[in-house]
Amino acid sequence: MIKKPELLAPAGDLERLKIALLYGADAVYIGGPAFGLRANAINFTLDDIKEGCEFAHKLNKRVHVTVNIVLHNKEIDGLIKYLKDLEEAGVDAVIISDPAIMKIAKENTNLEIHISTQASTLNTEAVKFWKKFGASRVVLGRETSKDDIKEIMDNVDIEIEAFIHGAMCSSYSGRCVLSNFFTGRDANRGGCAQICRWDFDLLDENKNHLKGEKEFTFCTKDLSELKYIPDMIDLGISSFKIEGRMRSIYYIATVVGIYRKVIDEYCNDKENYTYNSDYEKILRAVANRDSISQFFLGNYGKECQYYNGRVEVSNQDFLGIVLAYDENTKVATIEQRNYFKLGDEVEFFGPNLETFTYKVEEIIDEDGNNIDIVRHPKQVVKMRVDTKLYPNDMMRIKNVLTK
Amino acid sequence: MKLLIMPNSIKQVNELLENIDGIIVGLDKLCINMPYNFSLDEINELITICNENDKEIFISLNKNMFNKDLDYLKEILLTLDSKNITGIFYYDIAIVNMKEELNLKVDLVWNQEHLTTNYLTSNFWNEHGAAYTALSSEITLDEVKEIKKNAKAKLMFTAFGYLPMFVSRRHLVKNYLDTFNLKDNSKINYITKEDKVYQIIDTVDGTIAYSDKVLNAISEVSSLDIDYIILNSFSIPNDIFKDVTHMFKNVNSANKEEYKEKIDSMLDTYLGFLYKETIYKVKKND
Numbered sequence: 001m002i003k004k005p006e007l008l009a010p011a012g013d014l015e016r017l018k019i020a021l022l023y024g025a026d027a028v029y030i031g032g033p034a035f036g037l038r039a040n041a042i043n044f045t046l047d048d049i050k051e052g053c054e055f056a057h058k059l060n061k062r063v064h065v066t067v068n069i070v071l072h073n074k075e076i077d078g079l080i081k082y083l084k085d086l087e088e089a090g091v092d093a094v095i096i097s098d099p100a101i102m103k104i105a106k107e108n109t110n111l112e113i114h115i116s117t118q119a120s121t122l123n124t125e126a127v128k129f130w131k132k133f134g135a136s137r138v139v140l141g142r143e144t145s146k147d148d149i150k151e152i153m154d155n156v157d158i159e160i161e162a163f164i165h166g167a168m169c170s171s172y173s174g175r176c177v178l179s180n181f182f183t184g185r186d187a188n189r190g191g192c193a194q195i196c197r198w199d200f201d202l203l204d205e206n207k208n209h210l211k212g213e214k215e216f217t218f219c220t221k222d223l224s225e226l227k228y229i230p231d232m233i234d235l236g237i238s239s240f241k242i243e244g245r246m247r248s249i250y251y252i253a254t255v256v257g258i259y260r261k262v263i264d265e266y267c268n269d270k271e272n273y274t275y276n277s278d279y280e281k282i283l284r285a286v287a288n289r290d291s292i293s294q295f296f297l298g299n300y301g302k303e304c305q306y307y308n309g310r311v312e313v314s315n316q317d318f319l320g321i322v323l324a325y326d327e328n329t330k331v332a333t334i335e336q337r338n339y340f341k342l343g344d345e346v347e348f349f350g351p352n353l354e355t356f357t358y359k360v361e362e363i364i365d366e367d368g369n370n371i372d373i374v375r376h377p378k379q380v381v382k383m384r385v386d387t388k389l390y391p392n393d394m395m396r397i398k399n400v401l402t403k
Numbered sequence: 404m405k406l407l408i409m410p411n412s413i414k415q416v417n418e419l420l421e422n423i424d425g426i427i428v429g430l431d432k433l434c435i436n437m438p439y440n441f442s443l444d445e446i447n448e449l450i451t452i453c454n455e456n457d458k459e460i461f462i463s464l465n466k467n468m469f470n471k472d473l474d475y476l477k478e479i480l481l482t483l484d485s486k487n488i489t490g491i492f493y494y495d496i497a498i499v500n501m502k503e504e505l506n507l508k509v510d511l512v513w514n515q516e517h518l519t520t521n522y523l524t525s526n527f528w529n530e531h532g533a534a535y536t537a538l539s540s541e542i543t544l545d546e547v548k549e550i551k552k553n554a555k556a557k558l559m560f561t562a563f564g565y566l567p568m569f570v571s572r573r574h575l576v577k578n579y580l581d582t583f584n585l586k587d588n589s590k591i592n593y594i595t596k597e598d599k600v601y602q603i604i605d606t607v608d609g610t611i612a613y614s615d616k617v618l619n620a621i622s623e624v625s626s627l628d629i630d631y632i633i634l635n636s637f638s639i640p641n642d643i644f645k646d647v648t649h650m651f652k653n654v655n656s657a658n659k660e661e662y663k664e665k666i667d668s669m670l671d672t673y674l675g676f677l678y679k680e681t682i683y684k685v686k687k688n689d
Contacts, residue, residue, distance in 0.1 A: 071521045072542065073549045100523040123470050125497035125504075132500075143467070143572045151470045172467050175570040177517045180541050181614060182596075186681035188517055200596050202579060205589035207600075212583025216594060218575055295572075302578040 002267040005237055008064070008161065009256045010245040013044065016252055017052045017063075022392050023253045023351045024260025027062035028052070029095060031245060034082055035067045035075065046085050053090030062092040067105075068116035070174070070188035071098045080108050087111050095139065097174070102133065112136050114161065118173045118188075122148065124155045131158045137238065142168060142223070145298045150235055159238035164225040165255055165283075166243025168294065170196040170218040178218070196220075214307040221306045224291035226280055229262045230273065232296075250318035250337065253394055254286045257351065288315055319346055322393040323380065332385045334395060341373040348385070350393030357398050358385060404624070405459070406652055407559070408644075409635045411438040413448060419645060420452070422652040425459025425489060427633065433476060435466040435608050436516075436567045438637040443479075447486075454487050463492035465514055466608055467572070477501060484509045490535055502532045510534035513556070516567060517541055522553035529556040537633070540566045544623060544677045557630040562620040563647060563666075564635025565602065566675060569612035576605040591638075602638060613637070619672035621651055622659040643669050 009025035011017035020028050030052065031043040044052065044065075053063045065086055069075070079101060086094060087109040094111050096102045097118035105111050114137040115121055115130045122141045130138050137159035140149065144162075153160055169176065177187050178195035185191035199215035210216075223243070225232060232240065240263070242255055258279045266273045283291070294304050320334040340346065342360055349355040364382045365371050374381050405424035410416045416426055429437030430446055441449065446462060453460040462483055468476060476497065483491060484507040492514040493499065502511060513519055513533040517540075525536040537559040538547060551558055576592050579585070592603050599615040617639070624632050634651055636644045646669070650662040666672060 070518050071524055073521045073523075073546055073553075076521065076523050098518070098524055100521070100527045103527055120467055120495075123468050123473060123495070123497050125473060125500040126468070126495060129496050129500040129503075141467070144469075148470050170573060170575070171569050171571040174518055175467075175516060177541055177568045178612070180517075180676070180681050181566075181568045184679065184681055186541070188520075189681070191682060198596065200594035202576065202603075203593040203595060203600075204587050205591050205593075207593060210580065210585050210587055210592075212579060212585060214583075216575075216579050218569070218571070220573070300573045302581040304573070305575070305578045305582060307579075307582065 002233060002270055003236075004263055004267045005233060006062075006161075006239040007256065007259055007263060008239050008241045009252060010166075010242055010247065011052075011252070012245045012247070014048050014052055014055075016247075016249050018055055019249045019392060020252050020256050021056055021059055021061050023256040025061070025242075025256050027064060027092070027239070028056065029064040029066060029241075029245070032065050032067070032082070032086060034078065035069045035101070046089055049086065049091060050089040053092075057090065063090070064093040064095055064114060065091045066095045066116065067101055068095050068097040068118045069101075069190060070118075071100055072189070076100075079104050083109050083111065093137070099133065102135070106134050114159075115139060117141055117163070120172050120174055124152050127152050127156045127158060127160075131156055137161055139163075139241065141173060143172065143295045143300075146228075146231060146235070146296050147298075149237065149296075153236055160236075161239035161241055162232065162237050162296075163223055163243060164229065164232065164240045164259065165291070166223055167289075168220045168223050168243075170220050212307075217305075217307055219306045220294070220304050222287060222289050222291035223294055224280075224283060225293050225296060226258070226262065226283060227275060228293055228296055229259070230266050230270075233263065233266055248318065249321070250315075250394060250396070251286050253349075253392075254282060257349070258283055260351075285317060286315060317396045318394065319344075319397065320374075320381075320395040322348075322350070322389045322391055322395070324391060325385075325389040327388060330384055330386055331382050332389050333380060333382055336374045336376065336379040336381065339373070339375050340395075345398040346395050347398050348387070348389060348393055348395050350390055352390050353387075353393055356387055358387075404627070404629055405631045406648070407459070407461070407631050407633050408648060409438050409463075409564070409633065409637065411636045411641075413441075413445060413452070415636065415641060415644070416449060416452060418641075419648050420456055420458065422648045423458065424631075425461065426453065427461040427463055427492065429463040429465070430479065433464040433466055433468075433472065433479060435570060435606065436611050437463055437465075438635065443482075450486050450488060459489040461490045461492055461512060462488055463514070464498060465492050465494040465516075467570075468495040468497045473497060477505070480505065480507060480509075492537065493533075499528070499531050499533070512537055512559070516570075520546070522550040525550065525554040525556050525558075529554070535559060535631075537561070540618065541676045541681060543680050544627075547627070547629070547677075551628055559631040559633055560620075560624070560627065560629045561618065562624050562632040562634060563651065564618055564633075564639065565616075565637050566614040566618055567611060568601075568614055570609060571611075572609040574605050575610040576603060614675075615671075616673040617670045618675045619663065619666045619670070620674065620677060621654055621666060622663040623674075623677060624651065625654045625656050625659050639670070 009020035097116035179187040196218035202216035431440035
């Protein structure tokens with residue numbers, strides 16, 4: 001059997017951390033209360049981090065914390081204590097882009113150090129520098145190609161982490177301050193306002209409008225390396241990273257679940273592995289934007305651009321999450337996440353479950369009343385489902401594959 | 404305080420030589436975001452000019468490097484190390500590693516554009532050969548002063564010019580034109596938003612974009628304790644840049660407001676982030 005890479009998932013809070021690990025991630029990366037690049041996400045408190053680490057370690061899995069802010073003078077003072085607190089909470093690794101933070105982490109903790117993609121590490125010499133200075137892993141810049149990655153791995157003995165799925169920066173990481181200029185929000189300190197998704201008029205050198213059917217934007221499609229997972233495994237990349245700490249539990253469960261299957265199917269039986277296009281359809285169904293493989297194959301041309309600006313499809317496929325299941329009565333307790341009603345055909349899926357379809361024939365509310373529609377956010381209802389379900393299994397609309 | 408310019412030609416260097424202490428010039432194929440990419444022959448000519456006139460010369464190799472660039476980069480570093488130059492601007496830390504591995508004696512300038520925002524990291528790179536730090540333009544004047552108090556490296560402060568705000572490997576203008584079957588051979592393009600106009604350029608190494616206004620910190624520099632100030636000639640008409648350089652060379656507390664007004668009358672200027680701290684948390688995390 002081929003050595004499996006780590007599947008590394010994003011988690012914006014404890015619920016998402018647990019879902020990511022239960023659905024097949026080997027590790028999660030999270031933002032702490034400070035020094036991360038998602039300042040406007042909910043982020044974890046130190047107590048949350050401790051609880052998350054305990055949960056992960058019981059499953060023999062890992063927690064990485066982003067400390068990848070671009071440091072300003074006023075942030076220097078709190079750093080040592082913060083890093084020590086992370087170590088005490090049980091964190092396995094910190095993801096850092098600023099070498100001053102790395103130096104402090106090395107001098108004051110035994111935390112494993114991963115170099116963030118924010119450092120835009122793109123070549124062998126840069127990776128050598130980070131290794132020499134004590135990093136155990138480098139998250140490569142998303143602009144690296146398959147050949148770049150291979151050459152780096154052939155020349156430096158260090159763990160390499162690469163993105164496989166999610167949103168892309170249009171710029172080199174760290175080299176975009178559009179957000180600073182347009183909104184005063186600091187892109188390199190977690191305040192990015194995603195100006196890349198704004199529409200602009202493009203003019204020629206004489207300031208005549210170059211008008212296409214849609215307006216100019218910096219924006220790119222999302223990344224999906226689904227088809228190239230076998231190539232990435234064969235390269236020996238240590239960790240496959242999914243982007244999206246602000247994504248929903250449904251998105252995380254679905255994306256992690258699909259990549260878990262692909263990695264397992266390929267590593268367990270490489271000779272008989274075939275690409276399953278249904279997986280691609282499911283990934284497409286949970287996304288709100290188009291996705292494509294990009295720099296891995298050296299592609300960064302027009303097919304990678306996304307000209308629909310901030311228009312994103314709101315996904316309402318996720319209908320509910322299983323809270324409990326009574327094997328004697330075969331009654332599932334389900335918390336609603338989107339509107340559903342009697343007669344709907346739905347699917348249940350989960351980490352320990354073969355996906356199956358089900359027609360909603362009876363719904364009972366918390367007071368024991370039969371109801372026709374589940375319309376209230378997070379409403380808890382009971383439904384008889386003959387197939388055994390587990391807590392954290394999910395219910396979605398039936399036609400995901402045909403969307 | 405020394406005055407450096409980023410020139411757009413050898414001719415401009417010769418014209419401004421008496422008003423400057425040195426130049427920063429980008430080497431073609433290894434730089435980005437510079438007013439002009441000079442060939443190695445031109446760089447050699449500029450080194451001679453600067454050496455003969457007792458001026459400092461920094462070479463900018465400030466693009467993000469890929470493995471395909473490394474052989475040429477190594478060759479250039481070895482070549483430049485044998486010349487009488489003042490320092491090398493770097494963005495990619497491949498250059499730091501090569502300096503250490505090849506035992507190069509040339510000084511480096513930490514020039515990671517938007518990341519040079521604190522003294523601790525400046526001191527880290529100083530231990531790895533960066534005798535100079537070129538400060539980010541997205542920090543406040545107070546932050547600049549605090550860095551100056553605590554940094555071991557000599558500091559460079561951009562005082563004039565359009566500010567770079569975006570670098571991508573992607574060819575964003577070409578991609579747009581190709582997508583919508585538009586024809587255009589402009590050397591420079593513009594994007595507009597709410598009546599503001601920004602320069603955007605599709606280069607062989609990707610796309611770069613600049614601020615809509617010109618930073619003019621002439622009234623700040625006369626009282627600023629800093630080692631170098633940088634004037635960037637990118638997209639500034641030569642005659643205006645000549646006047647601006649002359650004014651920066653001669654600015655003092657008595658004439659700074661007069662000079663500021665003169666420059667402001669010639670160009671659409673502003674003070675960038677010098678008095679405007681960027682924010683990064685717009686809502687409280689509970």
